[in-house]
Amino acid sequence: MRESFLYFSFFKKIFEHRLKPKLQEDPFIKFYLPSLEEAIKKSRKAFIESRSFAFCEGCAKRGIKCCGESLEWKLSLAELILNLLLAERRGEVLYFNTERPEDCLFLGEKGCTLILVPLFCRNFFCEDLSKFLGKERLKKIQEAMEDEAVLSFKLGDYLNRNYLFKKEFLRDSLQNSTV
Numbered sequence: 001m002r003e004s005f006l007y008f009s010f011f012k013k014i015f016e017h018r019l020k021p022k023l024q025e026d027p028f029i030k031f032y033l034p035s036l037e038e039a040i041k042k043s044r045k046a047f048i049e050s051r052s053f054a055f056c057e058g059c060a061k062r063g064i065k066c067c068g069e070s071l072e073w074k075l076s077l078a079e080l081i082l083n084l085l086l087a088e089r090r091g092e093v094l095y096f097n098t099e100r101p102e103d104c105l106f107l108g109e110k111g112c113t114l115i116l117v118p119l120f121c122r123n124f125f126c127e128d129l130s131k132f133l134g135k136e137r138l139k140k141i142q143e144a145m146e147d148e149a150v151l152s153f154k155l156g157d158y159l160n161r162n163y164l165f166k167k168e169f170l171r172d173s174l175q176n177s178t179v
C-alpha cells in the first residue's frame with residue numbers, strides 16, 4: 001500500500017472523527033465555503049469554454065497522462081480538508097485510486113476526481129496546451145481562476161492557523177493514529 005494512501009486516508013479519518021462537526025459549525029467556514037464552491041464552478045466553466053479539458057482528453061485517448069504517481073503530494077493538508085468539506089456539501093465521497101499505482105492517487109477514469117485541485121495542478125499548463133490556448137484564452141482562464149485562488153488561500157490559511165497547526169490538533173492526531 002502506498003504511503004500517500006496511508007497519509008491521506010489517515011487524515012480523512014481524523015477529519016471524520018474529530019474535525020467535521022467543529023468545522024461544519026465554524027462561522028468563517030460556513031460563510032466562505034459556498035463562495036469557494038461557486039468560484040470552482042467559475043474556473044471549470046472557463047476550462048470547458050476554452051476547450052482546455054477537451055484538449056487534455058485528447059492526450060488521455062492517446063495514452064498520455066500527466067497525472068502520474070506522487071503528484072498527490074502536491075495536495076496540502078488544508079486542501080484535503082477543504083475537499084472533504086466540499087464533498088460533504090455535495091454528498092460525495094473522496095476517491096482514492098488504489099488500483100493504478102503508476103497514476104496520481106486522485107486520478108479517476110475521467111480525470112482528476114478532486115473538487116479543489118491542488119494549486120500546483122491548477123497552474124500547470126504544458127507547452128502544447130499553452131500553445132493550443134494562446135495568450136488570450138490563457139489570460140481568460142487565469143482571470144477566471146482568481147476567485148478560487150483567493151478563497152482557497154483564505155480558507156486554507158484559516159484552517160492552518162485555527163486547527164491544523166495547533167498543537168492540540170497535532171497531539172490529538174498522534175494520540176489517535178489508530179482511529
Ligand code: SF4
Nearest residue numbers: 055056059066126129
Ligand atoms: S496538460 Fe498537457 S500533457 Fe497534460 S493532459 Fe493536458 S495537454 Fe496533455
Ligand code: SF4
Nearest residue numbers: 067071104107112121
Ligand atoms: S490534477 Fe488531480 S489527478 Fe492530476 S496530478 Fe493533480 S491532483 Fe492528481
